[in-house]
Amino acid sequence: MVKDILNPSGGDAIKALAAGRASLIPDLSALPLSTTQRFERAFSRLLDTYFQTRVVETGADRLKLALVAVGGYGRGEMCVGSDIDIIILCRRSIPPQAIDVAQPLFLPLWDAGYTLGHGFRTIADCVKLGAKDNKVLCSLLDARFVTGDASIFEELQERMREKVLARREKAFLQWLDEEHAQRLATHGDGAMLLEPNLKEGVGGLRDYHRLLWLARLRGGTGDVCGVMRLAGFSDEDYALLERNVDFLHSVRNRLHVLSRRKSDQLHVDLQPEIATRMGYADRDGMLAVELFLSDLHRCMGDIKALAAAFRSVAGDADEAVLGCAPAAGSVHVQGNVVHVCPPQALFEQPHLALEALTLAANVQCEGIPVLAWETRQVLARLVTEAPARLAELSGIRNVLVTILTSGRAFDILEQMVGVGMLSVLLPDFGRVRDRVQFDGFHTYPVGQHTLFALRYLESLPVDGHPKFTPLWNGLRDTTTLMLGALFHDLGKGGADASSHSAKGAEMARSQLTAWGMPEAVVDEVVFLVEHHLLLARTAHRRDLSDESVVAHCAGIIGTQERLDLLYLLTYGDSRATGPKAWSQWSASLLEELYGKVANMLRDNTLATPLSARTINDTRRRVEALLGQGGAPVSGDEGMALLEMLPTRYALVVDPEDILRHMALARELAREITDAKRRLSEERAARGIVLLDPRPLEGRQSDVWELVVVARDQHGLFATVAGVLALHNLRVYAADAFVWRDGTVVDIFHVSAPPDPLYAREFWVKVRGSIQYALTGKLSLEYRIDQKRSTFPVHTGHNDVAVNIDNGLSDFHTVIEIAAPDRPALLYDVARTLQAMRLDILFAKIATLGSRTNDSFSVRDTYGQKLTDAEQVSEVRNALMHALRQ
Incomplete structure (x- = not known):
C-alpha cells in the first residue's frame, strides 16, 4: 500500500520545482543570446527530479510501474508554457493502488498551475493504440523513461519494435505527408509568413519532430545524427539542424514568457520585444525586429528544406537521392531533384548554379523541381563566401526570364531566396527582402510578398479565374508582367513609404538596362512598377461615378494592353498582400473601374457625352417603369419626383433602385404629414x-447596402455614421444625395448585422438610435466615448495626414485622410466637416489593417469647391485636431 498522503502539496519537491523553474526564467532575458541556457532541457530535468522524488516519498517505487514521459516532455523540450504529458505504465494490468499513486504525483502540479496530460496504460494498451492511431504512435516514439521499474519501459520498447514499428513504416510515412499538407493549409509556411507558427507551421518545430520520428522508426534508438549520416547527410547538416532547433526553442520560450501562456503564433506586436531579448539591435538601416525575422525565416527555411530532403530518403531507402552522377562538372535531374555533381564544383564553376536553375525551370517531372540538399548547402556557402563570383556571371537576365515565365517561378525563386542567391543576383531584392510593415494589413514581409504576387499570377491558367484567366491567356508574352511583379515593391524602405512606386520604377529601369533588356520592355515594366497602385487606390478611394476620375486613370494608362497588364498586376499584388486587401467587395470595385476605363479607351472620347447619354437613358427607363403596372409609386407622383432628382444621382443609381427610393420618399412625406398634426412644421421632420437595408447582390454576403431617407437636416450624415459605429458596423463607402425638394438619400455600404437571423430586429434598433440621436434623446458623443474606452489604445504608428486636393475632380474638393483606425473615426471626420459647413457628397473608407485611408468628396454651402486658401487651411487643421484626439 502506498504511504498515507499526509502532504498532498508535494512538500519540498514542488517547492524545488517552482524555485528551479523561476531561476531559469530570467535567463530568457539574458544577453547576448549565446549566454542563455537551454531552458527546455533544464526544465525537463527539473520535472524528472520532481517525479523521481515524489515516487520515493509516496512509496510508489515499490510498485511494479514506470513513469514514462511522452510528447514534448518525452523529447526533453519543455518550454515555459508546455503541457506535461506523462504515462503511468504497467506491465499487464493496472493495480488498484494506481489512483493512490496519481493523486500525490499530479495534484501538486495542478495546484501549482501546470497543465498536465496523464494516463494509465499497460504495455498491451500502448501497442494496440500505437498500431492503429498514428498520433499515439508519435507520442510513443517520443517516450522516455523517468522513474520506476525500468524493465517495464524496456519491454514496451521491444514490443513496439517487434509489433508496430517494423509493420507500420509505409502507412506512417503516408500519414506524415498528409499531416504535413494539412499543417501547410492550416498554419502556412513559417519560412515566409510575417506571423509564423513556431511549432505547427511548415519549417517549425513539428518538421524537426518528423525527423525524430523517422529516425526512431528507422533506427529505433532515436539517434538522429547517426540515421542522418547513414542517409548521406553530413555532421555539418546535423549541426545546422541543431542550431536552428535551438533558435526556435529560444524564440518560443520568450514568446511564452511575454504572452504569459502557451502560444506558438508569433504575433507582430510581440516581435520587437522578442527581438530585443534575443540580442538584436537596429543596424545598417534595418530595424532590430527585421533582422530578427530575417534570421527566423532562414532558420525555418533550412528546417523545411532539410526535413523534405530527409523525407525523400526515408520514403525510398534503396534510391540514393543525395547521390550524384560520376561525371564532374555536370548538372542533372534525378526524380524531381536537381544535382550539381559534385556540389563543390560550384566554387570553381559558379555558372553551374545558373544551369541548375535553368534546368529546374525547363525539366518535365512530377512535383516541384528542387535543388538537392548538398547542392543547396554548397550554393549557400558560395553566396556567403564569394557572392561576387555569382553576381558577375553573364546570362543572369536570361535565367531570370526563363524562371519567371516557366510557370514555376514561385517554387524556384523561393529556393533561390532560401540560399540568398536572389539577393546576390538582384541586390535591390536583398535590401527589402525582410522589410516588415507593421500595419495588420500585410501578411508577408516584402520579399515573400513579391514571391506570392508571382505565384498568384502564374497560377491563373490552373485556377481558372473567370475575370483574370482570360486576360492572362490573351497576353502575347508574360515577361513584362512577371518582371513588373518582381520589381513592384523593391522601392520600399526608408522614411517616405508613399514614394516606393517611383523609387521602384527607377530601380527597375537601372537594373533592366544593365541587363540589356529591350527598351520597349524596360518602358513597360517601369510603367507597371510606377503605377501598380493606381487602380487599387482609385477604386477604393475615389468616386467612380465621377467622370474626371475615370478620365484621369484612362489618361495615365493610355492603352488597353497596359490596362490589362495593370489589372492583372493589381490582382496579384492584392492577393499577395492578404485577405484584408482582396475580397469580393474590393474585386467588384476594381472590376467596375476596369470596365469604365476600358470603355473610355475603346470609345476614345471624354466621359461627358457618355454621362449625358446615361442620364437620359436612366430617365427614360424610370418613365417606362412608372408606366407599368405594379410600380411602387403612381405615374403622376413618380414623374413629379423624377424632376427632383439631382444630376449625379441619376448618373449613379440604377432605375429600379430609383423607384424604390421614390417609394421611401413618399412614405417619408406621409410620416412627416402625420407628425405635423402634433408638432410644428420645423420639428415635425x-x-x-x-431605412432600407439589404445584402448586396453579386458581392460578398457580408456587405449590405443601407439606404437612409430623411429630410435635409444639420448633422444627419455624421449622426448616421456615429450610430453605425455604435452598433459595430464597419462602413466601406457612402453616397449622399439631396433631391431638389430637400429629401436626403444616403446610401451606405456596411458590414453585415451580427446575427443574420435577427437582421430585421437589428435594423429597427439602428433606426431608433438615429431618431433618438437627432431629437436629443441619445447623446451620441457620450455613448461613443464610452465605447472607445473599451478598445486598446494605439501606442505606435500614430501619424496622421490630411490632403485637400481640388485637381482630382471637376466638381468636388477631395479630402484624403490617413490615420490609425479606431472606433467611430468616420463619425469624428463627418462631424468636423459638417461643423465647417461642408456637404459630404461621397465617402470611400479604405481600412488597411490598423490604418485607414479615407477619401471624402465635399462642397461648401454654395455648392462650390474649396478655393479659399484660409478656409482650406482651417479645414485641414480642424481635421488634424480631430484625428489626433
Whole structure:
C-alpha cells in the first residue's frame, strides 16, 4: 500500500520545482543570446527530479510501474508554457493502488498551475493504440523513461519494435505527408509568413519532430545524427539542424514568457520585444525586429528544406537521392531533384548554379523541381563566401526570364531566396527582402510578398479565374508582367513609404538596362512598377461615378494592353498582400473601374457625352417603369419626383433602385404629414428617418447596402455614421444625395448585422438610435466615448495626414485622410466637416489593417469647391485636431 498522503502539496519537491523553474526564467532575458541556457532541457530535468522524488516519498517505487514521459516532455523540450504529458505504465494490468499513486504525483502540479496530460496504460494498451492511431504512435516514439521499474519501459520498447514499428513504416510515412499538407493549409509556411507558427507551421518545430520520428522508426534508438549520416547527410547538416532547433526553442520560450501562456503564433506586436531579448539591435538601416525575422525565416527555411530532403530518403531507402552522377562538372535531374555533381564544383564553376536553375525551370517531372540538399548547402556557402563570383556571371537576365515565365517561378525563386542567391543576383531584392510593415494589413514581409504576387499570377491558367484567366491567356508574352511583379515593391524602405512606386520604377529601369533588356520592355515594366497602385487606390478611394476620375486613370494608362497588364498586376499584388486587401467587395470595385476605363479607351472620347447619354437613358427607363403596372409609386407622383432628382444621382443609381427610393420618399412625406398634426412644421421632420437595408447582390454576403431617407437636416450624415459605429458596423463607402425638394438619400455600404437571423430586429434598433440621436434623446458623443474606452489604445504608428486636393475632380474638393483606425473615426471626420459647413457628397473608407485611408468628396454651402486658401487651411487643421484626439 502506498504511504498515507499526509502532504498532498508535494512538500519540498514542488517547492524545488517552482524555485528551479523561476531561476531559469530570467535567463530568457539574458544577453547576448549565446549566454542563455537551454531552458527546455533544464526544465525537463527539473520535472524528472520532481517525479523521481515524489515516487520515493509516496512509496510508489515499490510498485511494479514506470513513469514514462511522452510528447514534448518525452523529447526533453519543455518550454515555459508546455503541457506535461506523462504515462503511468504497467506491465499487464493496472493495480488498484494506481489512483493512490496519481493523486500525490499530479495534484501538486495542478495546484501549482501546470497543465498536465496523464494516463494509465499497460504495455498491451500502448501497442494496440500505437498500431492503429498514428498520433499515439508519435507520442510513443517520443517516450522516455523517468522513474520506476525500468524493465517495464524496456519491454514496451521491444514490443513496439517487434509489433508496430517494423509493420507500420509505409502507412506512417503516408500519414506524415498528409499531416504535413494539412499543417501547410492550416498554419502556412513559417519560412515566409510575417506571423509564423513556431511549432505547427511548415519549417517549425513539428518538421524537426518528423525527423525524430523517422529516425526512431528507422533506427529505433532515436539517434538522429547517426540515421542522418547513414542517409548521406553530413555532421555539418546535423549541426545546422541543431542550431536552428535551438533558435526556435529560444524564440518560443520568450514568446511564452511575454504572452504569459502557451502560444506558438508569433504575433507582430510581440516581435520587437522578442527581438530585443534575443540580442538584436537596429543596424545598417534595418530595424532590430527585421533582422530578427530575417534570421527566423532562414532558420525555418533550412528546417523545411532539410526535413523534405530527409523525407525523400526515408520514403525510398534503396534510391540514393543525395547521390550524384560520376561525371564532374555536370548538372542533372534525378526524380524531381536537381544535382550539381559534385556540389563543390560550384566554387570553381559558379555558372553551374545558373544551369541548375535553368534546368529546374525547363525539366518535365512530377512535383516541384528542387535543388538537392548538398547542392543547396554548397550554393549557400558560395553566396556567403564569394557572392561576387555569382553576381558577375553573364546570362543572369536570361535565367531570370526563363524562371519567371516557366510557370514555376514561385517554387524556384523561393529556393533561390532560401540560399540568398536572389539577393546576390538582384541586390535591390536583398535590401527589402525582410522589410516588415507593421500595419495588420500585410501578411508577408516584402520579399515573400513579391514571391506570392508571382505565384498568384502564374497560377491563373490552373485556377481558372473567370475575370483574370482570360486576360492572362490573351497576353502575347508574360515577361513584362512577371518582371513588373518582381520589381513592384523593391522601392520600399526608408522614411517616405508613399514614394516606393517611383523609387521602384527607377530601380527597375537601372537594373533592366544593365541587363540589356529591350527598351520597349524596360518602358513597360517601369510603367507597371510606377503605377501598380493606381487602380487599387482609385477604386477604393475615389468616386467612380465621377467622370474626371475615370478620365484621369484612362489618361495615365493610355492603352488597353497596359490596362490589362495593370489589372492583372493589381490582382496579384492584392492577393499577395492578404485577405484584408482582396475580397469580393474590393474585386467588384476594381472590376467596375476596369470596365469604365476600358470603355473610355475603346470609345476614345471624354466621359461627358457618355454621362449625358446615361442620364437620359436612366430617365427614360424610370418613365417606362412608372408606366407599368405594379410600380411602387403612381405615374403622376413618380414623374413629379423624377424632376427632383439631382444630376449625379441619376448618373449613379440604377432605375429600379430609383423607384424604390421614390417609394421611401413618399412614405417619408406621409410620416412627416402625420407628425405635423402634433408638432410644428420645423420639428415635425426632425428625427424622422426611413431605412432600407439589404445584402448586396453579386458581392460578398457580408456587405449590405443601407439606404437612409430623411429630410435635409444639420448633422444627419455624421449622426448616421456615429450610430453605425455604435452598433459595430464597419462602413466601406457612402453616397449622399439631396433631391431638389430637400429629401436626403444616403446610401451606405456596411458590414453585415451580427446575427443574420435577427437582421430585421437589428435594423429597427439602428433606426431608433438615429431618431433618438437627432431629437436629443441619445447623446451620441457620450455613448461613443464610452465605447472607445473599451478598445486598446494605439501606442505606435500614430501619424496622421490630411490632403485637400481640388485637381482630382471637376466638381468636388477631395479630402484624403490617413490615420490609425479606431472606433467611430468616420463619425469624428463627418462631424468636423459638417461643423465647417461642408456637404459630404461621397465617402470611400479604405481600412488597411490598423490604418485607414479615407477619401471624402465635399462642397461648401454654395455648392462650390474649396478655393479659399484660409478656409482650406482651417479645414485641414480642424481635421488634424480631430484625428489626433
